[in-house]
Amino acid sequence: GAGVSQSPRYKVTKRGQDVALRCDPISGHVSLYWYRQALGQGPEFLTYFNYEAQQDKSGLPNDRFSAERPEGSISTLTIQRTEQRDSAMYRCASSLGSGRRGAYEQYFGPGTRLTVT
């Protein structure tokens, strides 16, 4: 079946503009995660959802970052008043969710490369 998709794949924006990054998880997956990855570094956790409920947003860098998943499926990560330091690869992942022991396998999307000029 279809995997996790993200759009746009590439986004170039000017400093101060708002951007919205979209994630379409695998159908039926309960949990959805957002990560940010700098070149040469591991993915940095931002936030995650179970269904439409945001479970943990402790990784969001500041209040310019927000995320939503209103219907428990597609999610949007919004960055307001972008700054150059926000430039990175933003990755989304989904997993089946809770209900059994062990950590659920996360399926990652291709990412959105954000460049703030």
Add this chain to the structure above:
Amino acid sequence: LAKTTQPISMDSYEGQEVNITCSHNNIATNDYITWYQQFPSQGPRFIIQGYKTKVTNEVASLFIPADRKSSTLSLPRVSLSDTAVYYCLVGVYNNNDMRFGAGTRLTVKP
């Protein structure tokens, strides 16, 4: 959070067995150990998960000693295409404390 420590990089040659060890001294009773692989320009991909002793799948084996304070990912007979970054994660089913570290960059040479 259970912190993990892995070597930053490793080199190997085609056909060799590669073992990557991860330390997780403060692993909790309910924590599972999960390994991911990431190729350049791609997102991480699940390799294997285990709780104790040994787990084997078609890709790798995971060895976990009785005290569970470390784990070893074993890749049999690596090829050039196994060149990637390998991440060790420790956490429980709700994933809310799963964090990726810097990983181990494995380079397989001909």
